[in-house]
Amino acid sequence: MSESMTYEKMAISKIEATYMTEKRKGIYIALELENFIWDKDDVKELDLMYKNGKSEREIAVYFQRPWIDIHVLILDRLLKGKIKERTKTVLMKPTKSVVS
Numbered sequence: 001m002s003e004s005m006t007y008e009k010m011a012i013s014k015i016e017a018t019y020m021t022e023k024r025k026g027i028y029i030a031l032e033l034e035n036f037i038w039d040k041d042d043v044k045e046l047d048l049m050y051k052n053g054k055s056e057r058e059i060a061v062y063f064q065r066p067w068i069d070i071h072v073l074i075l076d077r078l079l080k081g082k083i084k085e086r087t088k089t090v091l092m093k094p095t096k097s098v099v100s
Contacts, residue, residue, distance in 0.1 A: 035065075036072055046073060050083050 038046075042063065049059050060070045077083045 031068070031072075034068055034072070036069060038073060043073065043077070046070070047077060047083050050074060050077070053086075 046059060046063070049062065054062075056067060056070045056074065060067045063070070074083070078085055
């Protein structure tokens with residue numbers, strides 16, 4: 001084996017040891033095809049709408065985005081402490097009437 005191949009294998013091993021914290025036989029990427037990219041101004045607007053009591057359905061219609069996009073962003077904002085959990089649940093089952 002050449003010296004460059006040895007260095008490459010060592011580098012790969014070091015990277016895997018640092019970043020791959022779990023062994024897997026294969027991977028499954030949840031919601032791989034969904035679009036969770038948001039403009040920062042839209043995130044601020046969603047925060048405001050949420051704080052003002054708008055439902056996920058109303059927010060989805062406003063942004064013309066699927067319910068799942070809204071739901072995941074709200075979850076993200078809750079986990080980061082940017083918005084507060086409501087006493088009344090905001091969860092809803094997706095329907096065909098919400099933008100898809």
